[in-house]
Amino acid sequence: MITLRHVDKVFRIPRHVTRTLYHRLTSVFAGSYEYEELYALRDVSLDVQQGEFLGIMGRNGSGKTTLLRIIAGVYRPTRGTCVVEGEVSPLLELGLGFQPRLTCRDNVFIYSALLGFSRDEVRTRYDSIMRFAELERFADAPLDYLSSGMKVRLAFSIAIQSPAPILLVDEVLAVGDAIFQEKCREVFWRFRREGRTVLLVSHDDNAVLEFCDRVLTLESGAIVREARLVEKERSVTRQP
Amino acid sequence: MSHNLRHSKSTWSRNIAIVRELAVADFRLKYHDSVLGYFWSMLNPLALFLVYHFVFSYLFVVEVPKFTLYLLSGIVFWNFFADATLSAMNSLEAKASLTKKIYFPRVLVVLASTATAFFSFIINTSLLILVVQIVDHVSSAQLLVLLPLVLIVILTLGVALILSVLYIYFRDTLQIWNVALVVGFWLTPVVYNALLAPEPLKNVALLNPIGRILVLLRAYLVFDDFPPISFVITTVLFCCGFLIVAYWLFSRNEQNIPEYL
Numbered sequence: 001m002i003t004l005r006h007v008d009k010v011f012r013i014p015r016h017v018t019r020t021l022y023h024r025l026t027s028v029f030a031g032s033y034e035y036e037e038l039y040a041l042r043d044v045s046l047d048v049q050q051g052e053f054l055g056i057m058g059r060n061g062s063g064k065t066t067l068l069r070i071i072a073g074v075y076r077p078t079r080g081t082c083v084v085e086g087e088v089s090p091l092l093e094l095g096l097g098f099q100p101r102l103t104c105r106d107n108v109f110i111y112s113a114l115l116g117f118s119r120d121e122v123r124t125r126y127d128s129i130m131r132f133a134e135l136e137r138f139a140d141a142p143l144d145y146l147s148s149g150m151k152v153r154l155a156f157s158i159a160i161q162s163p164a165p166i167l168l169v170d171e172v173l174a175v176g177d178a179i180f181q182e183k184c185r186e187v188f189w190r191f192r193r194e195g196r197t198v199l200l201v202s203h204d205d206n207a208v209l210e211f212c213d214r215v216l217t218l219e220s221g222a223i224v225r226e227a228r229l230v231e232k233e234r235s236v237t238r239q240p
Numbered sequence: 241m242s243h244n245l246r247h248s249k250s251t252w253s254r255n256i257a258i259v260r261e262l263a264v265a266d267f268r269l270k271y272h273d274s275v276l277g278y279f280w281s282m283l284n285p286l287a288l289f290l291v292y293h294f295v296f297s298y299l300f301v302v303e304v305p306k307f308t309l310y311l312l313s314g315i316v317f318w319n320f321f322a323d324a325t326l327s328a329m330n331s332l333e334a335k336a337s338l339t340k341k342i343y344f345p346r347v348l349v350v351l352a353s354t355a356t357a358f359f360s361f362i363i364n365t366s367l368l369i370l371v372v373q374i375v376d377h378v379s380s381a382q383l384l385v386l387l388p389l390v391l392i393v394i395l396t397l398g399v400a401l402i403l404s405v406l407y408i409y410f411r412d413t414l415q416i417w418n419v420a421l422v423v424g425f426w427l428t429p430v431v432y433n434a435l436l437a438p439e440p441l442k443n444v445a446l447l448n449p450i451g452r453i454l455v456l457l458r459a460y461l462v463f464d465d466f467p468p469i470s471f472v473i474t475t476v477l478f479c480c481g482f483l484i485v486a487y488w489l490f491s492r493n494e495q496n497i498p499e500y501l
Contacts, residue, residue: 011499020410020411020412021410021412021413021416022412024409024410069340069498072341072342072343073342073343074339074340074341074342074343074498075495075498075499076495088342088343089342090341090342091340091341091342098337099265099269099334099335099337101269102265102268102269106261106264106265106268109261109264109265110258110261110262110265110338112261113254113257113258113260113261113262114258114338114342114344116254116257117257118253118257119257
């Protein structure tokens with residue numbers, strides 16, 4: 001379902017600020033346009049089967065988010081190929097991509113449009129999204145006014161509406177209180193039962209052990225460890 | 241490309257929905273969901289119009305018949321061009337949080353920001369046509385006003401696409417473009433008549449695509465006149481060609497957008 005072959009992702013980080021035309025011109029004429037090459041991913045090959053729940057671990061800066069972004073189609077690999085069969089959900093992550101000055105309601109509609117929902121479909125789901133996020137009272141408040149926990153809850157509630165067969169989740173279990181985390185676990189188990197493919201970046205060993213069939217560990221952009229976890233009783237409805 | 245598969249049957253309706261939601265949200269932000277907010281947005285072109293009207297009717301008198309309509313129509317069109325290109329320029333940056341999360345055609349972001357400016361433009365143009373009907377007369381040529389209107393949208397979209405790409409590489413494009421707009425305003429026959437301008441300016445004003453669109457607009461709307469067909473065709477071809485080239489440039493750089501933001 002997802003196939004990566006020898007994927008490298010290299011970012012060029014200029015040694016000097018060249019974000020303006022003025023700087024770029026002066027540095028080209030001075031012959032000093034220099035940059036550092038940062039290998040965010042190095043020779044990554046990966047196959048993910050349909051219905052697999054893949055955990056991705058690794059320290060900060062090891063390339064986890066870059067890997068998800070390449071699979072999401074946001075970044076293009078510098079070398080190598082990435083083939084994804086099936087629709088991918090928006091990347092669900094912290095520091096969320098909302099429009100801060102807009103209200104919760106507007107953000108729900110924008111996100112839902114990106115997920116491919118029509119206005120009518122959003123309207124029918126709207127109440128349940130807000131209920132899941134526990135934000136019914138703040139529907140018309142600009143997002144600026146919400147706490148970071150509230151924003152993550154809202155993002156999670158919208159993202160799980162995604163009908164996409166492939167879901168990308170970047171470290172969201174770390175936030176939210178115990179009750180919300182419990183709701184997230186229920187959702188992950190539902191994804192498992194529905195046979196969806198999930199890529200879960202997490203620092204939380206327990207979460208990875210609970211859900212994942214397989215765990216990758218990244219280090220400096222390369223896969224250094226790969227472990228298959230014991231078969232989960234997928235058919236048995238384990239109620240969390 | 242690996243992500244072609246998602247271009248399913250509903251791609252079009254999804255893309256239209258994205259543009260609509262982004263444009264509606266932008267519009268709300270800009271006008272704070274209120275009629276009064278919209279009124280404020282009209283103050284800028286209105287003030288420009290009053291100032292130029294005063295200056296060129298009393299201080300330096302220009303020989304343009306029906307000067308009020310002439311000036312008003314020029315300012316409404318120029319204002320759309322300036323407004324749309326400026327807001328398109330940082331639209332990609334403003335929506336970086338979305339473009340870094342999911343793949344969707346980046347051109348939709350620029351389209352949505354142009355659509356927001358287009359909405360005010362349509363209201364202003366309707367008011368303009370109404371004013372012409374009241375103070376002047378109804379003529380058959382006025383039906384052709386649709387042509388310069390479509391042309392200015394095509395040209396503006398092309399410029400917006402190019403500027404939005406330049407801006408992700410070079411952040412001082414914004415300052416440069418602000419200056420270019422000031423100079424461009426005077427190289428475009430907004431307040432003066434291109435045909436009566438002195439020689440070098442006349443040529444610039446008539447080669448300038450916005451200048452040509454304005455000539456068409458005034459001919460149809462104000463003077464009840466039909467410019468030569470060759471003039472019309474070259475202007476149409478230029479605008480369409482420009483948009484195609486701009487879109488080509490944009491799509492070549494599309495993949496770089498999230499990385500540079």
